[in-house]
Amino acid sequence: MTIEDDIERIALQERELQFERFDPEDAWELGARLRTMASDRKLGVVIDITLFSMPLFYTALEGATPDNPNWVRRKRNCVFRFFKSSYAVGLSLAKQESSLQAKFGLPDSEFASHGGSFPITVKGTGVIGAVTVSGLPQREDHAMVVEALCEILNKDHDALKLG
DSSP: OOHHHHHHHHHHHHHHSOBSOOOHHHHHHHHHHHHHHHHHTTOOOEEEEEESSOEEEEEEOTTOOTTHHHHHHHHHHHHHHHSSOHHHHHHHHHHTTOOHHHHHOOOTTTOOOOSOEEEEEETTTEEEEEEEEESSOHHHHHHHHHHHHHHHHTOOHHHHSOO
């Protein structure tokens, strides 16, 4: 697949993977699903679900590193700034041969356009937060979040996953 194909597929994911409502119980269900996936697969990741107003879920699994929470924060900041998945932002910038710093003046110390953070969108409301995974290669971080969202929202993962 090309960068353009991935960007189009991620836009489809962002349109399809929206909630009717989202509250702390939904965050717990999504976070627990991600944690189970990571634990079953023996993945050393950090998982975070944060709304604009407050954090709702956080866990770190064995094998995660002290750098992962900082990656979570920086990727989440990217979603909060652009209302798009951090991977979509990164791919778009790669296509333009640019960076967050060069194009928007955003410092690398605060923002990361690497895959793994996905907007939590409520239909009719918009983006209210982000779900983030850090610890795997960026495409795999993104894919893990999409897989969990598909399960929680009863969407066809095969139709939405990246090629």
